[in-house]
Amino acid sequence: MMATTVGVVVFPGTNCEMDAVVAVEGLGGSARLLWHGDDDLSGVDAVIVPGGFAHGDYLRPGAIARFSPMMGAVDRFAADGGPVVGICNGFQVLTEAGLLPGALQKNRGLKFLCQPTTLRVETADSVLTGSASVGAELSVPINHFEGNYTCDDETLARLRDEDRIVLRYVDNPNGSVDHIAAVCNEGRNVVGLMPHPERACDELLGSADGAVLVSSFLAA
Amino acid sequence: MEFDVLVDVRLRGGIADPAGATIERALPALGYDGVTRVSVGKTVRFTMEAADEAEAVARAGDLCSSFLTNPVIEDAEVTVRPVAE
Incomplete structure (x- = not known):
């Protein structure tokens, strides 16, 4: 079987693209950087919008x-069903682009947060969690100031009813509504999350719990 | 005609405003008591070509809702007036 080729989008100010490339390649995929000014996705099986300050x-x-x-x-x-994940700033980009509902506001408590967090897998029906077990707890770092997920009550009710809350924080460090760490679109092929699974794919980094998420994405 | 446009962007009620909260907390230490409801937003100013004021208001409003603000977390007040000759 051919390795999954993941396109990693690079904007001016993106700074986590190599974290994503190394994680993808370490788990058997291949990766290609995609400059934001181009619009060619030929040969790409999946897309990561990585973290940074686009x-x-x-x-x-x-x-x-x-x-x-x-x-x-x-x-x-994404409209054709292609797997897309936005990590951290990539999640913010996907909400602004209208590919995912809601918005990321500044963290409750005024602090930039850079720390390991514990995430609970809430659904295995998404491109990011297909190989994960519902209820599993994963240690994955966060690194953000604007990671406090918010949406109106109607959107929140839909996300719950449609099982589109993909991951929740166990201790909710940033004040996100309903402890939301990751959501997906209606097609379940677009996921956004604030934590960085690509930085938790090797025990040398303190946790390899993110590997199940990146592997799920490669298999999607 | 040219119009000066001023967009005053504010966080919607209930949205975290760490800058406003930090300023408010610092005020008593600086001797300013009785100052409440501090909020920090941003302003965007630009000049726009339009046939008349109604068109300028409509175009500025579109620009505001499609780009300058995120309606999930922000509101804006748009003020349009003809550029002084």
Whole structure:
């Protein structure tokens, strides 16, 4: 079987692209960087929108990134059912682009948070959790200031009813509504999460619990 | 015609405002008592070409809702006035 080729989108200010590439390659996939100004996804089986500060996070995180030509290509790729995951700033980009509902506001408690967190898998029906067990607890780091997930009550009710809350924080360090750490779209092929599973794919980094998420994505 | 546009972006009620909260907490130590409901937003100013004021208001409103604000967490007040000759 051919290795899954993951395209990793790079905006000016992205800084976690190599974390994603190393994690993907370490788990048997192949990875290719995709410059935001291009719009060619040919040969790509899955897309990661990685962390960082796309376009300097000016105006709002993700606000300018969504106008990059590559995001138009990602939008079409997602509409055709292609697997897409947005990590940290990538999650912010996907919400701004309208691929995922809600928004990420500043953390409750005024602090930038950079620490391991414990996540609970809430559904195995998503491109990020297909190989994970519901109820499993995973140690995965967070590294953000604007990671406090929020949405209106109607959206929250839909996310719950449709089983689209993919991961929850056990201790909710940033104040996210309903402890939400990850959500997916209606098609379940687009997932956004604030924690960094790509930084938890090797015991040398303190946890390899993120590997089940990255592996699920490679198999999606 | 040219119009000056001022967009005043504010966080919606219930959305965390760490900058506002931090400023409010610092005020008593600086001797400013009785100051409450501090909120920090941002302003965006630009000049826009439009046939008339109604068109300028409509275009500025579109720009505001599609790009300058995220309606999930922000509100904005848009003020439009003709550029002084």
